[in-house]
Amino acid sequence: MVLPDHLSGTTAVVTGAAGGIGAALAIELASRGMSVVAADIDADGARQVADDLQAAGRSAIGVHVDVSDSESVRTLARRTHAEFGSVELLCNNAGVLLFGDVAESSLADWRWLASVNVEGLLNCLHAFLPGMRARQGWRHVLNTASTHAFLPDPRGTALYSATKHAIVALSLGLRGELGGEGIGVTVLCPGQVGTRILDSQRNRPTAYGERAGEPFGTGAIPMAIAPSRVARDAVEGVLRDAPVVFSLPEHGHAEFRSQVESMWQLTGDALRDHIGG
Template identity: 45%
Template sequence: MEQLEGKVAVVTGGGSGIGQGIVGACVEAGMPVVIADIDLDGAERVASAARESGVDALAVQVDVSDRTAMEVLAERAYEEFGEVNLLCCNAGVIVETSIVDSTDADWEWLFRVNVMGAVHGAQAFVPRMREQAGEAHIVNTSSMAGLTVPPVNVAVYAASKHAVVALTDRLRHEVAADGIGVSVLCPGGVASRLFEGHRHAPADLADKITPALRTEGRGRMSPALVGKRVLDAMRA
């Protein structure tokens, strides 16, 4: 997808962090953008900045773990812009725990958001992308933790991100004949708000995002640089 100006993007988790970085890159490329986030205030703030830059933007509150909510997101995006050329399933959460000490709630929350968020994105958008005239591409955000075994207690997160890599590779094969591109984003350390996910965590999991994890943003790649690299890869 070499020409991005005027193409429409939808970014989940777009109200902060990597998602905001992707939105910023889309705005610089002249792409109308739908910013989806469970934090509506954050999504509205990012959308407002996009509009000030002269780009059409829509903020939508979405819980990606809810398939119906993702269907509503797709409906709103297509009603507003007619088609979606780039879908970035980026929303993600993390907890710090070992496998032995983890709870079913840990696994359920991270897999609902990190894995099912990408699944729900495909289920909601691919049927519509197949019908549209314009080209389409999906980017699912995994992590370097989806390719390696991290040396810290983020086993549940790593397992969910390995799953994202696998499902993205399978999705790429499933939609290739439709002309829909699919990529997986596996960034290393990024100075994002991932470690502030306790804001939206179930009450019994909030304390598993420790102060040590929350302050690991120092010396990490900026979300803006990640966003730029995503679009550079799209153009390649």
């Protein structure tokens, strides 16, 4: 099937774009004719992504942003509009991960995760949506969550999974709110992707306390798919206005389906106990 491509000549903002899925999204979107703002707390990394795109003849800039800081995000929005005039696609992709049991994790652990994964998304929406809503034509929001939002037993990632549950809920709610204005919303749920997410705490501010344990090290995720595959799945989902897009290795499909069915079973059992049937 050939998908309609509304992207050429429009502008995308991608947070978390210095590497991993964000960098892959920037490359994929630029290859489809979009001007790209690669934004990241890693300013050098974001600029390198933009420099590589420019060297390939694409329109791109790299900008520092700390999505947990609302003023930093507003500065990003001002820079973007000054450079390109409008934003048609907002990719809220910045995210961090840590491990730990719920009862043993600190409130600082939670606050750091939530400040980036949830509040960072909200900061970006607040900064960019007014301009998007004031325009006509094709506009879309892509929010990166995770397959962890659908796991019945997160096993050491419950705090992280909770933030990803929140992103799914916010995205589906936002989709209902913006649909009547012609703005689409897609939530991307990747799993096992070859990124540096295990080393998220390299950017953890000291204000959020000591680093949590890193039981799986800080290297690349094993048996993972390439970020470029996730980016293609995401963009194709955006173009068909999909509410939810999953992207994970084929070897994990059966296990993930089983996990989702276990979640459904919890709900089914509760409904049966409450209303019978």
